[in-house]
Amino acid sequence: MYQLNKVDKKFPGVHALKAVDFTIGRGEIVGLVGENGAGKSTLMKVIYGAYQPDGGTVTIDGKTVRFQNPRQAMDHGIGMVFQEQSLITNLTVMENIFLGFEKQFVRFGVVDWKAMAEAARKQLAKVKLDIDPGMITAKLSFAQRQLVELAKVLTLEERVEGDLVILLDEPTSVLAREEVELLFKLVRELTSRASFIFVSHRMDEVLELSDRIYVMKDGEVVDVVDQAAANIDSIQHKMVGRDVDKEYYREQRQGAYDPDRVLVSFDGVTVPGRYEDISFDLHPGEVLCLVGTEGSGREAILRTIFGLEKPAEGSVRIKGQEITRFNARQSVELGVGYVPRERKVEGIVGGMNVYENMTLSQMGNYSSAGVLRIAEEKALAQKWIDRLAIKTPSVFKDCGGLSGGNQQKVVLAKWRSGGSDIILLDHPTRGLDIGAKEDVYDMVREMCDAGAGIILVADTLEEAIGLSHTIHVVKDGKTQKVFHGSPGNKPSLFDLVHYMT
């Protein structure tokens, strides 16, 4: 009944959806799987009206529709249960359920709370949640909030004529196993009221719940499998299904690292709620990659090394020194440099120019008694502009006005010029075009040759495999498997995905 025909979506530099066909029948549960960046979220956004497709048509019961915003999609019976829960925690459960639709309870400008509570109770009964609708949402457990979200979406049933389609985006990521079972049971029962689209990184769950599974890769639907015929291995093969281009990732320049010296050492480190019992050693010249899905604990490990997240157990050593007081200042002094994912937020200060950004972490080296030696700063900036071929009209250019690739170079120059030799890269190539990506790969190799150790959270699996000496696959905060790879002898994409999902 709900159908996408040859839907296309392009963003600058990315062809996010390529002629995608997608159908969902009445009461059906459809699974949607694919790597990060395969186009799942774009597809979902098209379905619930947050994006408008550039080509192709969307039809409901044969009639073509076009949604300008999610509200219009809701009016056609399409609801979304968000992964990042979208409830406002300081409001009551019933206020959340009817947020934006309070009008039905308003008499002469006053909200009839009793009527709203009654209606909310009816919605909560659909998801079998026996709580007081007047409760403040913050007091609910995550599992309960998930059900409230579902109840909220199910209010569409009363408002909309025709059938419902409900998107579930990673609904199980914060739930315990028993809670997942309950949710699945509920979803199956609710198929009498609605169809579901289920998106998850956990392959076994997708197989368990879905009637049919769409497999996406590079913006295309590469396969549609029925539950009966589905098998995890073959789906995982289809999700990755390509080889790594060795030259692109500068594999020929990958040298051996120095196994005798250790830059960073983790021994049984645990941050409750983030990751558990993580151990590794980072050596000079090594690229160590943390691979896992979003929220698997990769970023939290980087944050611990940088002194932003204090572990509850285990020992962290940087260059042999046991870390007890975790703060960023100390980590910077020990030679740790952090290249964050959000360049605009944490990478460069917009409004400050190139040399000001470059010396921000090492102003002590460029000032005497607090007075800056600006001539030296400029000389340093010029040196690195030449060395990394940073495209900027001058050292006075506001960094906010540089391209993403050049901003990234400024960030790397900031750390390298200050002598940092433990470099944490969090999605260093996100949002960069191909040429800029290759520049980043070159820099990674150069830093290794110079004896720096790099911990990488890569943007894609290919990048992870291509760049690293060592790969730790992390799932739900625990190391699943460690791969070692020299050029020509690297783990395959399939090996990684197998342990990730």
Added chain:
Amino acid sequence: MNGILNRETLVKWAPLIVLFILILFFTVLEPRFFSVRNLARIAISSAPALMVAIGVTFIIIMGSIDLSMEGTVSVSAVVFAFAFLALGGTILSWAWLALPLAVLVGAAIGFLNGLVHVKLKVPSFMASLAMGFVGTGFALLLTGGDRIRVEDEVFRGLLTERWLGFPVMVYVALAFLLIGWFIQSRTALGRNFYAVGGGEELAHASGLNVNRLRIMGFMLAGVFYAVGALLAVGRIGIAETATGNNFMFMSITSVVVGGTALWGGVGGVWNTLVGVLIVNVIGNGMVVIGLPGYVQDGVLGLLVIIAVVLSTDRKSVSFVK
């Protein structure tokens, strides 16, 4: 991006253009406005305000706010006057020590301010507003409501001695403006203010001690408030609780009208100079052309709104609290 007349350039130069238009406007209506005598009058009323406004400029560049200036100015002024009289009552005796003492008092209040803000994690506007009230109350406690006269001729020379038609206090204020400029552009401290205002997360992630920096900022602001207090006392020869009155609205208005953005990272002491001059030109010009004082307040209020509207890129900000 296209041509000279894009939005960015316009916003950058708008305050100066407004200042010129105002001067032109008042001069056309009343030629005496542009006489040296009148310009000196504007400069005299601007000098203490400029000091206070420069102090708060640093705080606003950091993305915080400081509302303690009225209390700080009052306490510094009163402490100065008491010490000055107790130590001999003339600059030529040991009484000159009262000058650095007042500055130290300003720094100390700023330090307390910063401490309350950073250590107790009280939002800066609330911490400093409260500290300002404490200061005003303390000044009243010290004076018991009396006015303290400072009649030393050498100290009053700040006002009475004139070079090129302008009193000494104007040159003192200019000297401190240059010091402020030096701190802003040539010291690690000044650079760090911009870094914290432009991206606090990033400043932290670059290993800066953001808390210490904030406390230093409030101390520096306190020093400038105290200098403003000294000029204010020099101007009227009296120190009292009311010495600090009106500095809060005056200085914040000046900073904002001068084009320093309230969310930090943008602007500087030259913007503040232009802002202070705009505010004082309007005040003086209205009197010269014979408009009542309440019109002046209304005009200033409108000007603040226009300045903020001009400097905000509304496309990138979806909600304002």
